[in-house]
Amino acid sequence: MNKLKKISALIRKALTAFFLYFFSDEKCAVCGTNAPFSLCFSCSVQLRKNIVYDVQKRCKKCGRLLLGENEVCTECRENEVLYADGCFSFFSYRLWAKNMLFMWKMQEKRAMGYFFSSCINEFLNQKFNKHNMPVIVPVPPRPHKIKRKGWDQIDDLCRFLSSLYGFKIFRALYRSSENQQKKLGRKERLAFASSSYHLNKKVLSKCKVLPRETVLIDDVFTTGSTVRECASLLKTCGIPKVYALTIFIVD
Numbered sequence: 001m002n003k004l005k006k007i008s009a010l011i012r013k014a015l016t017a018f019f020l021y022f023f024s025d026e027k028c029a030v031c032g033t034n035a036p037f038s039l040c041f042s043c044s045v046q047l048r049k050n051i052v053y054d055v056q057k058r059c060k061k062c063g064r065l066l067l068g069e070n071e072v073c074t075e076c077r078e079n080e081v082l083y084a085d086g087c088f089s090f091f092s093y094r095l096w097a098k099n100m101l102f103m104w105k106m107q108e109k110r111a112m113g114y115f116f117s118s119c120i121n122e123f124l125n126q127k128f129n130k131h132n133m134p135v136i137v138p139v140p141p142r143p144h145k146i147k148r149k150g151w152d153q154i155d156d157l158c159r160f161l162s163s164l165y166g167f168k169i170f171r172a173l174y175r176s177s178e179n180q181q182k183k184l185g186r187k188e189r190l191a192f193a194s195s196s197y198h199l200n201k202k203v204l205s206k207c208k209v210l211p212r213e214t215v216l217i218d219d220v221f222t223t224g225s226t227v228r229e230c231a232s233l234l235k236t237c238g239i240p241k242v243y244a245l246t247i248f249i250v251d
């Protein structure tokens with residue numbers, strides 16, 4: 001049975017790679033050399049190494065890079081904002097990281113999501129016990145985005161995580177507003193976020209036993225308002241531990 005599972009996972013990975021080949025760029029997003037899946041081999045190896053190394057240099061509470069502080073950044077020490085029970089981020093949002101997000105989100109290079117899903121799998125397996133893996137909760141897209149655009153990068157990521165690595169996806173949240181947060185200032189964002197995310201009562205009512213640990217997944221951590229709002233919603237419905245993992249962080 002286990003062998004069968006392994007073989008079917010391999011077949012799924014191969015088919016996904018074949019499909020994604022047509023959704024990728026021939027240039028590497030990081031170094032610009034020729035690469036079939038929007039990322040060359042040596043850059044992808046280096047990025048994986050960076051993730052493990054960088055996480056140790058990031059604030060335990062918000063995930064921003066530490067500037068000589070010990071474990072918790074000055075801002076988190078002074079403001080005591082609880083974003084989640086722990087925030088993890090892979091890459092600081094600058095230089096080539098900006099290009100990666102642009103290619104993934106705007107140019108629809110879905111092969112990026114394939115790479116990020118493998119990084120998330122590796123990271124979560126290092127961080128958590130494989131018998132006690134937290135359930136993944138995607139930060140939901142704007143309403144009708146999937147219908148309009150045909151896809152959403154976080155939804156895509158979760159599909160890879162579930163079909164290729166066997167993660168459980170719990171779509172416990174939905175988003176109600178059409179407004180785009182990026183057009184708002186910091187204060188407006190903090191106020192606005194509280195009205196745009198909601199618990200998906202339909203999904204929750206079907207769930208017999210709530211997960212004890214969840215990981216919220218999003219693309220960018222900017223002010224932390226989205227993570228804070230979504231995490232507090234999940235806690236109000238009775239989930240004791242909520243972590244957050246974003247691919248990029250503005251720090």
Ligand SMILES: [Zn+2]
Nearest residue numbers: 028031040043
């Ligand atoms: Zn490269």
Ligand SMILES: [Zn+2]
Nearest residue numbers: 059062073076
């Ligand atoms: Zn912090």
